[in-house]
Amino acid sequence: MAFCIKNMMPIVTCSSVDSGHMLRAAEIADKSAGYTAPHPNAGCVIARGSKIVAEGFLYGQGTRAAEIKALEQARELAKGSTAYVNLEPGDCHGDDTSVNALIQAGVSKVVVGLRHPLKHFRGKAIKALRDARIEVDVLGEDLQNKNIQEALRACQLVNAPLLYREACRMPFSVLKYAMTLDGKIAASTGHAAWVSSKMSRKRVFEARSRSDAVIVGGNTVRRDNPRLTTRQEGGHLPARIVMSRSLKLPEEANLWDVSANHTIVATQHGANRSFQQRLARKGVEVVEFDMLTPKAVMEYCYDRGFLCVLWECGGALSAPAIESAVIHKIGPDMLISGYLHPIPDLLPIIPAKEATTPEMMLSASDEPNIISFYKAWDAYGAFSNFSAHPIRIIGKSGDYFTWKSVEHYYQAQKFEGVQDFMAQECIERIKSAESPEEAARIGRILERQRPELVRDKWESVKIDVMYRALKCKFSMYPHLSSLLVSTAGSILVEASPHDLFWGGGQEGEGLNHLGRLLMRIRAELLEDDSGSSRINLSTWSSTV
Numbered sequence: 001m002a003f004c005i006k007n008m009m010p011i012v013t014c015s016s017v018d019s020g021h022m023l024r025a026a027e028i029a030d031k032s033a034g035y036t037a038p039h040p041n042a043g044c045v046i047a048r049g050s051k052i053v054a055e056g057f058l059y060g061q062g063t064r065a066a067e068i069k070a071l072e073q074a075r076e077l078a079k080g081s082t083a084y085v086n087l088e089p090g091d092c093h094g095d096d097t098s099v100n101a102l103i104q105a106g107v108s109k110v111v112v113g114l115r116h117p118l119k120h121f122r123g124k125a126i127k128a129l130r131d132a133r134i135e136v137d138v139l140g141e142d143l144q145n146k147n148i149q150e151a152l153r154a155c156q157l158v159n160a161p162l163l164y165r166e167a168c169r170m171p172f173s174v175l176k177y178a179m180t181l182d183g184k185i186a187a188s189t190g191h192a193a194w195v196s197s198k199m200s201r202k203r204v205f206e207a208r209s210r211s212d213a214v215i216v217g218g219n220t221v222r223r224d225n226p227r228l229t230t231r232q233e234g235g236h237l238p239a240r241i242v243m244s245r246s247l248k249l250p251e252e253a254n255l256w257d258v259s260a261n262h263t264i265v266a267t268q269h270g271a272n273r274s275f276q277q278r279l280a281r282k283g284v285e286v287v288e289f290d291m292l293t294p295k296a297v298m299e300y301c302y303d304r305g306f307l308c309v310l311w312e313c314g315g316a317l318s319a320p321a322i323e324s325a326v327i328h329k330i331g332p333d334m335l336i337s338g339y340l341h342p343i344p345d346l347l348p349i350i351p352a353k354e355a356t357t358p359e360m361m362l363s364a365s366d367e368p369n370i371i372s373f374y375k376a377w378d379a380y381g382a383f384s385n386f387s388a389h390p391i392r393i394i395g396k397s398g399d400y401f402t403w404k405s406v407e408h409y410y411q412a413q414k415f416e417g418v419q420d421f422m423a424q425e426c427i428e429r430i431k432s433a434e435s436p437e438e439a440a441r442i443g444r445i446l447e448r449q450r451p452e453l454v455r456d457k458w459e460s461v462k463i464d465v466m467y468r469a470l471k472c473k474f475s476m477y478p479h480l481s482s483l484l485v486s487t488a489g490s491i492l493v494e495a496s497p498h499d500l501f502w503g504g505g506q507e508g509e510g511l512n513h514l515g516r517l518l519m520r521i522r523a524e525l526l527e528d529d530s531g532s533s534r535i536n537l538s539t540w541s542s543t544v
Contacts, residue, residue, distance in 0.1 A: 021111070035059070037060065038306075041162075044056045045070065053078075061435070061436070062388050070083070071107075079107070080107070084111045086159070088112050088122070088125050089102075091125075099129060113139050118377065139151060157343070163344045165307055170299060171213075174310050174330075176207070177318070205232070207310055213241050214309075214311075220313060241301075242264070243266045243292060243294075258448065260448075265284055265287070294320055389406070404436070410462075410469055474521055491515070493512055494512060
């Protein structure tokens with residue numbers, strides 16, 4: 001047995017069994033791709049020796065952790081077993097759900113494929129498990145030899161978007177690239193729609209469904225009039241982004257129909273103001289840049305929380321995108337594809353005692369602080385409507401119902417009390433949606449397509465509806481109320497660059513109503529002598 005000089009810990013040889021189980025964990029981590037927005041992909045395999053007894057994967061942000069799903073399936077067989085996770089657990093719930101579940105289940109060992117790429121999680125779960133006297137081996141650190149290479153590569157590939165985003169501070173970008181036999185990326189007519197085969201187009205649809213956004217240039221809109229859909233029922237729909245400096249675009253285009261999918265037009269500041277106004281009236285979001293470049297757009301996509309972006313543009317846009325180093329991979333429909341930049345190998349970070357929790361990070365500075373939150377995997381992701389915290393609220397019938405998240409409840413309330421079959425059917429679909437992202441998509445699409453089905457005076461009551469849901473959430477989970485109280489003295493901002501009502505906007509121009517409601521609830525908690533104000537849910541009416 002060899003020893004690691006750095007920490008004098010023994011280096012364990014990785015067996016083919018370990019490698020096989022980790023490969024399976026990485027494989028199942030990818031199962032939700034295409035059905036919910038890109039997120040950290042996590043899979044967990046529970047094994048006893050060479051036999052796998054249970055599996056689980058993270059379906060999307062705001063859903064139950066892979067480790068918890070696998071442990072529930074394993075039941076009593078989890079005790080004394082080994083858990084294989086492709087990614088170090090990184091709970092964004094304000095507690096340590098996954099870590100506690102592994103400890104309480106009595107697993108004897110955890111094998112980790114990769115330390116978590118996000119600094120506020122990296123090394124934290126590993127340390128907590130070891131402190132609980134559970135053996136933890138990390139591929140490439142504690143486990144060494146040729147058997148780990150394939151497994152380690154699989155763990156990197158399944159979370160390549162997250163690794164690139166953290167290392168490069170921009171989303172992982174894939175350039176769709178198909179050539180004619182003469183080496184062109186478009187036919188002689190200038191059209192690129194049918195350069196590739198039926199099989200490759202199917203791969204493109206799959207790639208779109210795995211992406212947060214699809215980017216095209218103005219030429220593509222003018223020549224091909226694309227829809228940029230995924231050709232699948234009920235799956236994830238990426239945002240559609242059009243880059244155009246001049247904004248000399250068709251008055252009518254498939255991308256201007258936003259009834260089922262969102263479109264963003266990125267342009268130069270001041271370009272074609274009258275056309276901007278016409279797009280805005282259609283519901284298209286227009287974002288102006290002082291200098292419209294691929295890098296500027298990717299920085300905007302990063303701020304928006306995107307993990308993965310697919311570029312489906314011609315040479316006029318793809319060439320400067322490659323030159324500015326924002327493209328990481330060429331694909332997905334080529335027989336030969338590859339990475340333009342190697343997958344980042346982030347150095348291990350062992351969390352310091354003074355900065356292991358959001359509360360401790362906050363206290364490190366004496367200056368007034370602005371705490372931003374947006375995605376559920378952020379340091380304060382528990383504040384998000386998409387966090388995995390079911391809430392139980394009494395309805396108009398007088399019965400309690402448990403909603404899977406605040407977002408589920410909020411979206412359903414848009415149609416509450418509307419005497420129409422489609423509205424009631426939509427509520428039921430929202431209730432059963434597995435992830436908050438899917439619940440939001442169902443509610444938003446019906447709101448855009450059938451605005452007459454939205455309840456009367458929704459705009460005047462939606463803040464009260466959100467307050468009711470948030471109040472319930474922070475009353476049901478003591479660790480969340482403690483986390484909220486720990487931010488006292490700081491300004492809370494929902495860092496959405498596009499939602500100017502609930503979020504703070506790109507330049508702070510947003511109304512930030514979500515942050516305001518959280519600060520209001522925080523003040524109410526602080527006013528309570530016990531510091532943990534609670535709600536008697538039975539006294540809640542359903543008048544909002």
